[in-house]
Amino acid sequence: MEKEPLLMLPGPVPMPERVRFAMSRQAINHRSAEFGAAYADCVRVLKTTFGTANDLFVISGSGTAGMEAAVSNIGKDKEIACLVNGKFGERLFKISQRYGKAHEIKSGWGTPLDLAALEAQLEKGAEVVTLVHNETSAGIKNPAEEVGKLCRKHDALFIMDGITSIGGDIVEADKWSVDIAITGSQKCLAAPAGLAMVSVSSRAWERLTKNPPYYLDLAAYKKSAAGKPMETPYTPAVPLFLALREACLIIEEEGLTARIARHQKMSHAVQAAAKAWGLSLFPKIDKLHGYSTTVTAVEYPEGVKDDVMRGYIKKMGIIIAGGQDHLNGKIFRIGNMGAVSAPEILATLAATQIALKKSGYTPKGDGVLAAGEVLG
Numbered sequence: 001m002e003k004e005p006l007l008m009l010p011g012p013v014p015m016p017e018r019v020r021f022a023m024s025r026q027a028i029n030h031r032s033a034e035f036g037a038a039y040a041d042c043v044r045v046l047k048t049t050f051g052t053a054n055d056l057f058v059i060s061g062s063g064t065a066g067m068e069a070a071v072s073n074i075g076k077d078k079e080i081a082c083l084v085n086g087k088f089g090e091r092l093f094k095i096s097q098r099y100g101k102a103h104e105i106k107s108g109w110g111t112p113l114d115l116a117a118l119e120a121q122l123e124k125g126a127e128v129v130t131l132v133h134n135e136t137s138a139g140i141k142n143p144a145e146e147v148g149k150l151c152r153k154h155d156a157l158f159i160m161d162g163i164t165s166i167g168g169d170i171v172e173a174d175k176w177s178v179d180i181a182i183t184g185s186q187k188c189l190a191a192p193a194g195l196a197m198v199s200v201s202s203r204a205w206e207r208l209t210k211n212p213p214y215y216l217d218l219a220a221y222k223k224s225a226a227g228k229p230m231e232t233p234y235t236p237a238v239p240l241f242l243a244l245r246e247a248c249l250i251i252e253e254e255g256l257t258a259r260i261a262r263h264q265k266m267s268h269a270v271q272a273a274a275k276a277w278g279l280s281l282f283p284k285i286d287k288l289h290g291y292s293t294t295v296t297a298v299e300y301p302e303g304v305k306d307d308v309m310r311g312y313i314k315k316m317g318i319i320i321a322g323g324q325d326h327l328n329g330k331i332f333r334i335g336n337m338g339a340v341s342a343p344e345i346l347a348t349l350a351a352t353q354i355a356l357k358k359s360g361y362t363p364k365g366d367g368v369l370a371a372g373e374v375l376g
Helices: 017-021 033-050 063-074 087-099 115-123 144-153 202-206 218-225 238-254 256-277 306-315 342-358 367-375
Strands: 055-060 079-084 101-106 128-132 157-161 180-184 195-200 295-299 331-335
Touching: 017 238, 033 055, 033 180, 033 195, 033 238, 055 063, 055 218, 055 238, 063 087, 063 128, 063 157, 063 180, 063 195, 063 218, 079 087, 079 115, 087 101, 087 128, 087 157, 101 115, 115 144, 128 144, 144 157, 195 218, 195 238, 238 256, 256 295, 256 342, 256 367, 306 331, 306 342, 331 342, 342 367
Parallel strands: 079 101, 079 128, 128 157, 157 180
Antiparallel strands: 055 195, 180 195, 295 331
Protein backbone atom coordinates (compact mmCIF):
# COMPACT_ATOMS: atom_id res chain seq x y z
CA MET A 1 0.00 0.00 0.00
CA GLU A 2 1.37 3.39 -1.02
CA LYS A 3 2.12 5.61 1.94
CA GLU A 4 0.56 9.05 2.13
CA PRO A 5 3.07 11.90 1.80
CA LEU A 6 3.76 14.06 4.84
CA LEU A 7 2.60 17.60 4.10
CA MET A 8 4.94 20.12 5.75
CA LEU A 9 3.51 23.07 3.90
CA PRO A 10 2.05 26.42 4.97
CA GLY A 11 -1.29 24.66 4.41
CA PRO A 12 -2.91 22.31 3.75
CA VAL A 13 -1.57 20.35 6.70
CA PRO A 14 -1.85 16.79 8.02
CA MET A 15 -5.23 16.06 9.59
CA PRO A 16 -5.78 13.81 12.63
CA GLU A 17 -7.67 10.60 11.89
CA ARG A 18 -10.72 11.61 13.89
CA VAL A 19 -11.01 14.78 11.81
CA ARG A 20 -10.91 12.74 8.61
CA PHE A 21 -13.36 10.16 9.94
CA ALA A 22 -15.85 12.90 10.82
CA MET A 23 -16.36 13.49 7.09
CA SER A 24 -17.15 9.87 6.27
CA ARG A 25 -20.58 9.58 7.88
CA GLN A 26 -23.99 9.82 6.22
CA ALA A 27 -25.31 13.29 5.42
CA ILE A 28 -27.31 15.15 8.05
CA ASN A 29 -29.93 17.88 7.82
CA HIS A 30 -28.19 21.25 7.95
CA ARG A 31 -31.32 22.76 9.53
CA SER A 32 -31.28 20.23 12.38
CA ALA A 33 -30.39 20.54 16.06
CA GLU A 34 -27.47 18.18 15.43
CA PHE A 35 -25.89 20.50 12.89
CA GLY A 36 -26.63 23.53 15.05
CA ALA A 37 -24.83 21.93 18.00
CA ALA A 38 -21.79 21.15 15.82
CA TYR A 39 -21.72 24.74 14.56
CA ALA A 40 -22.02 26.05 18.13
CA ASP A 41 -19.08 23.89 19.24
CA CYS A 42 -16.96 25.34 16.44
CA VAL A 43 -17.82 28.92 17.36
CA ARG A 44 -17.19 28.36 21.07
CA VAL A 45 -13.65 27.07 20.51
CA LEU A 46 -12.84 29.42 17.65
CA LYS A 47 -13.59 32.46 19.79
CA THR A 48 -10.75 31.39 22.09
CA THR A 49 -8.33 31.00 19.16
CA PHE A 50 -9.32 34.42 17.80
CA GLY A 51 -9.11 36.02 21.22
CA THR A 52 -12.55 37.53 20.78
CA ALA A 53 -15.96 37.85 22.37
CA ASN A 54 -17.36 39.24 19.11
CA ASP A 55 -19.80 37.52 16.76
CA LEU A 56 -18.13 34.75 14.77
CA PHE A 57 -19.37 32.87 11.73
CA VAL A 58 -18.22 30.01 9.52
CA ILE A 59 -18.56 30.48 5.75
CA SER A 60 -18.36 27.64 3.24
CA GLY A 61 -15.49 28.94 1.14
CA SER A 62 -11.73 29.29 1.39
CA GLY A 63 -9.88 31.91 3.41
CA THR A 64 -10.08 34.19 0.39
CA ALA A 65 -13.88 34.13 0.73
CA GLY A 66 -13.36 35.41 4.27
CA MET A 67 -11.11 38.19 2.95
CA GLU A 68 -13.71 39.24 0.40
CA ALA A 69 -16.51 39.09 2.97
CA ALA A 70 -14.55 41.45 5.22
CA VAL A 71 -13.66 43.99 2.55
CA SER A 72 -17.03 43.96 0.78
CA ASN A 73 -19.06 44.38 3.97
CA ILE A 74 -17.16 47.31 5.49
CA GLY A 75 -14.92 48.66 2.73
CA LYS A 76 -17.27 49.25 -0.17
CA ASP A 77 -16.84 52.76 -1.59
CA LYS A 78 -14.43 53.67 1.22
CA GLU A 79 -10.79 54.73 1.41
CA ILE A 80 -8.83 51.56 2.23
CA ALA A 81 -5.17 51.49 3.31
CA CYS A 82 -3.62 48.11 2.49
CA LEU A 83 -0.37 47.08 4.18
CA VAL A 84 1.60 44.79 1.86
CA ASN A 85 4.83 42.87 2.42
CA GLY A 86 3.94 39.57 0.80
CA LYS A 87 1.59 37.72 -1.53
CA PHE A 88 -1.44 37.68 0.74
CA GLY A 89 -1.17 41.35 1.58
CA GLU A 90 -1.23 41.85 -2.18
CA ARG A 91 -4.36 39.71 -2.37
CA LEU A 92 -6.17 41.89 0.17
CA PHE A 93 -5.11 44.95 -1.83
CA LYS A 94 -6.48 43.46 -5.06
CA ILE A 95 -9.78 42.62 -3.38
CA SER A 96 -9.92 46.13 -1.92
CA GLN A 97 -9.42 47.63 -5.38
CA ARG A 98 -12.68 45.97 -6.47
CA TYR A 99 -14.77 47.45 -3.68
CA GLY A 100 -13.24 50.73 -2.53
CA LYS A 101 -10.52 53.26 -3.19
CA ALA A 102 -7.50 51.17 -2.22
CA HIS A 103 -4.09 52.60 -1.35
CA GLU A 104 -1.20 50.14 -1.34
CA ILE A 105 1.40 50.75 1.37
CA LYS A 106 4.06 48.48 -0.04
CA SER A 107 7.25 47.07 1.42
CA GLY A 108 9.47 44.39 -0.08
CA TRP A 109 8.30 40.86 0.62
CA GLY A 110 9.55 39.81 4.05
CA THR A 111 10.60 43.32 5.08
CA PRO A 112 9.07 45.52 7.82
CA LEU A 113 5.89 47.43 7.08
CA ASP A 114 5.94 51.21 6.75
CA LEU A 115 3.77 52.22 9.70
CA ALA A 116 4.64 55.91 9.23
CA ALA A 117 3.15 55.73 5.73
CA LEU A 118 0.08 54.02 7.19
CA GLU A 119 -0.41 56.85 9.68
CA ALA A 120 -0.03 59.39 6.91
CA GLN A 121 -2.73 57.60 4.91
CA LEU A 122 -4.98 57.53 7.97
CA GLU A 123 -4.47 61.25 8.44
CA LYS A 124 -5.57 61.74 4.83
CA GLY A 125 -8.85 59.97 5.64
CA ALA A 126 -8.43 56.22 5.22
CA GLU A 127 -11.47 54.57 6.81
CA VAL A 128 -10.38 50.91 6.64
CA VAL A 129 -6.98 49.20 7.07
CA THR A 130 -6.04 45.69 5.92
CA LEU A 131 -3.17 43.61 7.29
CA VAL A 132 -1.90 40.05 7.02
CA HIS A 133 -0.77 39.11 10.52
CA ASN A 134 1.40 36.17 9.47
CA GLU A 135 2.67 36.45 5.89
CA THR A 136 3.56 32.89 4.93
CA SER A 137 4.86 33.86 1.48
CA ALA A 138 7.86 35.43 3.23
CA GLY A 139 7.83 33.86 6.71
CA ILE A 140 7.33 37.16 8.55
CA LYS A 141 4.98 38.04 11.42
CA ASN A 142 3.58 41.55 11.27
CA PRO A 143 2.76 43.85 14.23
CA ALA A 144 -1.03 43.58 14.42
CA GLU A 145 -1.26 45.22 17.82
CA GLU A 146 0.56 48.35 16.66
CA VAL A 147 -1.61 48.57 13.54
CA GLY A 148 -4.71 48.25 15.70
CA LYS A 149 -3.57 51.15 17.88
CA LEU A 150 -3.16 53.36 14.82
CA CYS A 151 -6.61 52.36 13.57
CA ARG A 152 -8.24 53.30 16.88
CA LYS A 153 -6.30 56.57 17.05
CA HIS A 154 -7.78 57.58 13.69
CA ASP A 155 -11.17 55.85 14.11
CA ALA A 156 -10.58 53.46 11.19
CA LEU A 157 -11.85 49.90 10.92
CA PHE A 158 -9.20 47.17 11.05
CA ILE A 159 -9.36 43.99 8.93
CA MET A 160 -6.79 41.36 9.94
CA ASP A 161 -6.00 38.21 7.99
CA GLY A 162 -5.10 35.67 10.68
CA ILE A 163 -5.40 32.74 8.31
CA THR A 164 -2.01 31.26 9.22
CA SER A 165 -1.72 32.44 12.81
CA ILE A 166 -5.08 31.78 14.47
CA GLY A 167 -4.89 28.46 16.29
CA GLY A 168 -1.09 28.33 16.08
CA ASP A 169 0.12 31.60 17.54
CA ILE A 170 -0.98 34.27 20.00
CA VAL A 171 -3.89 36.20 18.52
CA GLU A 172 -5.87 38.68 20.62
CA ALA A 173 -8.32 40.21 18.20
CA ASP A 174 -10.25 42.21 20.78
CA LYS A 175 -7.17 43.47 22.61
CA TRP A 176 -5.60 44.45 19.28
CA SER A 177 -8.74 46.36 18.20
CA VAL A 178 -9.39 44.08 15.23
CA ASP A 179 -12.83 44.72 13.74
CA ILE A 180 -12.90 41.76 11.34
CA ALA A 181 -10.53 38.84 11.79
CA ILE A 182 -10.31 35.95 9.33
CA THR A 183 -8.92 32.44 9.33
CA GLY A 184 -9.11 29.33 7.16
CA SER A 185 -9.79 25.74 8.13
CA GLN A 186 -6.79 24.03 6.48
CA LYS A 187 -4.03 25.89 8.31
CA CYS A 188 -3.31 25.90 12.06
CA LEU A 189 -6.68 24.33 12.88
CA ALA A 190 -5.70 21.13 10.99
CA ALA A 191 -9.09 20.70 9.34
CA PRO A 192 -9.90 20.20 5.64
CA ALA A 193 -9.77 23.14 3.26
CA GLY A 194 -12.98 24.90 2.32
CA LEU A 195 -14.16 26.91 5.33
CA ALA A 196 -13.50 30.51 6.30
CA MET A 197 -14.12 31.83 9.80
CA VAL A 198 -14.85 35.51 10.36
CA SER A 199 -15.29 37.51 13.58
CA VAL A 200 -17.09 40.86 13.49
CA SER A 201 -16.93 43.68 16.07
CA SER A 202 -19.76 45.97 17.14
CA ARG A 203 -17.97 48.87 15.41
CA ALA A 204 -17.95 46.91 12.16
CA TRP A 205 -21.68 46.17 12.48
CA GLU A 206 -22.35 49.88 12.90
CA ARG A 207 -20.50 50.70 9.68
CA LEU A 208 -21.71 48.00 7.29
CA THR A 209 -21.92 49.12 3.70
CA LYS A 210 -24.97 48.56 1.52
CA ASN A 211 -25.45 45.71 -0.92
CA PRO A 212 -22.50 43.40 -0.19
CA PRO A 213 -22.18 40.22 -2.28
CA TYR A 214 -25.30 38.10 -1.74
CA TYR A 215 -23.45 34.98 -0.57
CA LEU A 216 -20.99 36.91 1.62
CA ASP A 217 -23.54 39.16 3.34
CA LEU A 218 -22.37 39.05 6.98
CA ALA A 219 -25.70 40.36 8.25
CA ALA A 220 -27.35 37.24 6.81
CA TYR A 221 -24.87 35.03 8.69
CA LYS A 222 -25.59 36.92 11.90
CA LYS A 223 -29.34 36.49 11.52
CA SER A 224 -29.08 32.74 10.85
CA ALA A 225 -26.59 32.14 13.67
CA ALA A 226 -28.94 33.80 16.16
CA GLY A 227 -31.63 31.19 15.56
CA LYS A 228 -32.26 27.97 17.46
CA PRO A 229 -30.83 25.75 16.18
CA MET A 230 -27.83 27.76 15.00
CA GLU A 231 -27.73 27.80 11.19
CA THR A 232 -26.00 29.25 8.17
CA PRO A 233 -28.05 31.34 5.70
CA TYR A 234 -27.21 29.08 2.75
CA THR A 235 -26.45 25.38 2.43
CA PRO A 236 -23.15 24.75 4.22
CA ALA A 237 -20.45 22.19 3.39
CA VAL A 238 -21.75 19.87 6.13
CA PRO A 239 -18.92 17.29 6.10
CA LEU A 240 -16.37 20.10 6.47
CA PHE A 241 -18.28 21.56 9.43
CA LEU A 242 -18.29 18.16 11.13
CA ALA A 243 -14.56 17.81 10.53
CA LEU A 244 -13.95 21.34 11.80
CA ARG A 245 -15.88 20.49 14.95
CA GLU A 246 -13.51 17.58 15.65
CA ALA A 247 -10.49 19.79 14.96
CA CYS A 248 -11.85 22.38 17.39
CA LEU A 249 -12.48 19.76 20.08
CA ILE A 250 -8.87 18.60 19.68
CA ILE A 251 -7.71 22.19 20.24
CA GLU A 252 -9.86 22.37 23.35
CA GLU A 253 -8.45 19.09 24.65
CA GLU A 254 -4.85 20.10 24.03
CA GLY A 255 -5.39 23.58 25.45
CA LEU A 256 -4.70 26.70 23.41
CA THR A 257 -1.69 27.75 25.50
CA ALA A 258 -0.07 24.34 25.05
CA ARG A 259 -0.88 24.34 21.34
CA ILE A 260 0.75 27.72 20.80
CA ALA A 261 3.80 26.67 22.81
CA ARG A 262 4.11 23.55 20.61
CA HIS A 263 4.01 25.65 17.45
CA GLN A 264 6.62 28.01 18.87
CA LYS A 265 8.95 25.14 19.76
CA MET A 266 8.57 23.56 16.31
CA SER A 267 9.38 26.82 14.52
CA HIS A 268 12.39 27.44 16.76
CA ALA A 269 13.63 23.96 15.89
CA VAL A 270 13.40 24.62 12.14
CA GLN A 271 15.12 27.98 12.54
CA ALA A 272 17.91 26.35 14.55
CA ALA A 273 18.41 23.75 11.82
CA ALA A 274 18.65 26.40 9.09
CA LYS A 275 21.23 28.34 11.07
CA ALA A 276 23.25 25.18 11.75
CA TRP A 277 23.30 24.45 8.03
CA GLY A 278 24.72 27.92 7.44
CA LEU A 279 21.62 29.19 5.65
CA SER A 280 19.91 32.55 6.11
CA LEU A 281 16.30 33.01 7.13
CA PHE A 282 14.57 35.12 4.49
CA PRO A 283 12.65 37.77 6.51
CA LYS A 284 14.31 40.97 7.66
CA ILE A 285 12.91 41.43 11.14
CA ASP A 286 13.10 44.28 13.65
CA LYS A 287 11.74 45.06 17.12
CA LEU A 288 8.13 45.06 15.82
CA HIS A 289 8.33 42.31 13.19
CA GLY A 290 9.29 38.72 13.94
CA TYR A 291 9.78 35.35 12.33
CA SER A 292 6.60 33.44 11.64
CA THR A 293 5.63 30.87 14.26
CA THR A 294 3.98 28.59 11.70
CA VAL A 295 6.29 28.57 8.66
CA THR A 296 10.02 29.13 8.20
CA ALA A 297 11.28 30.72 4.98
CA VAL A 298 14.92 29.91 4.18
CA GLU A 299 17.15 31.31 1.43
CA TYR A 300 18.65 28.79 -0.96
CA PRO A 301 22.43 28.59 -1.02
CA GLU A 302 24.03 29.43 -4.33
CA GLY A 303 23.90 26.61 -6.84
CA VAL A 304 21.03 24.65 -5.30
CA LYS A 305 18.01 24.38 -7.59
CA ASP A 306 14.56 24.42 -6.05
CA ASP A 307 13.00 21.68 -8.14
CA VAL A 308 15.97 19.39 -7.58
CA MET A 309 16.15 19.78 -3.81
CA ARG A 310 12.42 19.61 -3.18
CA GLY A 311 12.26 16.71 -5.61
CA TYR A 312 14.68 14.72 -3.45
CA ILE A 313 12.59 15.50 -0.36
CA LYS A 314 9.41 14.45 -2.15
CA LYS A 315 10.99 11.10 -3.05
CA MET A 316 11.46 10.59 0.69
CA GLY A 317 7.73 11.04 1.19
CA ILE A 318 7.71 14.64 2.44
CA ILE A 319 6.44 17.77 0.72
CA ILE A 320 7.71 21.25 1.58
CA ALA A 321 7.00 24.53 -0.21
CA GLY A 322 9.07 26.64 -2.53
CA GLY A 323 8.85 30.39 -3.03
CA GLN A 324 5.92 32.09 -4.73
CA ASP A 325 6.00 34.53 -7.64
CA HIS A 326 9.36 36.36 -7.79
CA LEU A 327 10.71 34.26 -4.89
CA ASN A 328 10.33 31.05 -6.89
CA GLY A 329 13.70 29.29 -6.78
CA LYS A 330 15.07 31.70 -4.16
CA ILE A 331 13.58 30.32 -0.95
CA PHE A 332 12.09 27.14 0.45
CA ARG A 333 9.49 27.05 3.20
CA ILE A 334 8.83 24.46 5.89
CA GLY A 335 5.47 24.62 7.61
CA ASN A 336 4.85 23.48 11.16
CA MET A 337 1.11 24.09 11.44
CA GLY A 338 -1.59 22.07 13.08
CA ALA A 339 -1.16 18.44 14.08
CA VAL A 340 2.63 18.13 13.80
CA SER A 341 5.21 17.67 16.50
CA ALA A 342 8.81 16.51 16.99
CA PRO A 343 8.71 13.31 14.84
CA GLU A 344 7.39 15.13 11.76
CA ILE A 345 9.78 18.06 12.23
CA LEU A 346 12.84 15.86 12.68
CA ALA A 347 11.91 13.68 9.69
CA THR A 348 11.47 16.77 7.52
CA LEU A 349 14.77 18.29 8.63
CA ALA A 350 16.64 15.02 8.10
CA ALA A 351 15.22 14.77 4.58
CA THR A 352 16.11 18.40 3.87
CA GLN A 353 19.65 17.95 5.15
CA ILE A 354 20.16 14.94 2.89
CA ALA A 355 18.58 16.77 -0.06
CA LEU A 356 20.86 19.77 0.41
CA LYS A 357 23.91 17.49 0.19
CA LYS A 358 22.56 15.67 -2.85
CA SER A 359 21.85 19.04 -4.50
CA GLY A 360 25.45 20.17 -4.18
CA TYR A 361 25.54 22.05 -0.88
CA THR A 362 27.44 20.79 2.15
CA PRO A 363 25.73 22.00 5.35
CA LYS A 364 28.13 23.65 7.79
CA GLY A 365 26.66 21.79 10.74
CA ASP A 366 24.12 19.17 11.76
CA GLY A 367 20.73 20.86 11.57
CA VAL A 368 18.90 17.79 12.82
CA LEU A 369 20.99 17.74 15.96
CA ALA A 370 20.46 21.47 16.49
CA ALA A 371 16.71 21.03 16.13
CA GLY A 372 16.77 18.03 18.46
CA GLU A 373 18.37 20.15 21.16
CA VAL A 374 15.49 22.64 20.86
CA LEU A 375 12.85 19.93 20.87
CA GLY A 376 14.45 18.04 23.75
